[in-house]
Amino acid sequence: MGAVPALVDGDVVVSDSLAIIMYLDEKYPDPPLLPRDLHKRAVNYQAASIVFSGIQPYQNTPVARYIVEKTNAEEKTAWVNNAITKGFTALEDLLVSCTGKYATGDEVYLADLFLAPQIHAAINRFQINMEPYPTLAKCYESYNDLPAFQNAVPEKQPDAPASTS
Known part of the structure; x- marks a missing residue:
């Protein structure tokens, strides 16, 4: 959509805040971004x-x-x-x-x-x-x-x- 934010991680480009956050959470799971409860x-x-x-x-x-x-x-x-x-x-x-x-x-x-x-x-x-x-x-x-x-x-x-x- 030509808008920010965008994350460039090597060859991977992820845009949209939620998608970026979830990508980072899965790549770097500690500390977790979701509680266990x-x-x-x-x-x-x-x-x-x-x-x-x-x-x-x-x-x-x-x-x-x-x-x-x-x-x-x-x-x-x-x-x-x-x-x-x-x-x-x-x-x-x-x-x-x-x-x-x-x-x-x-x-x-x-x-x-x-x-x-x-x-x-x-x-x-x-x-x-x-x-x-x-x-x-x-x-x-x-x-x-x-x-x-x-x-x-x-x-x-x-x-x-x-x-x-």
């Missing part, structure tokens, strides 16, 4: 799905540009905010009973790999107030303590544009 595993799949199919596509730059072209910047903001708040409400309800330091416990799993950048974008690109989402806010604070997450933010990438909105 079946319920927590399902919650990880649900959380990732909410982000990659229920929030992220609606805030992508091409979609936002299209909305501005067809309507205006205010409509784009309303569209993006609606997608994020609807998704965050669902995530908050899903995770509130199983969260630990991270989304589904005290280890980083699949859900966290989707949540960390989504929450980061919501706060920094779209100025979403996290007060209604205390579980997600707590997870985000924990992500910010991890060097791997700190180093992965878009602003720190060598090819990051001057503005990501």
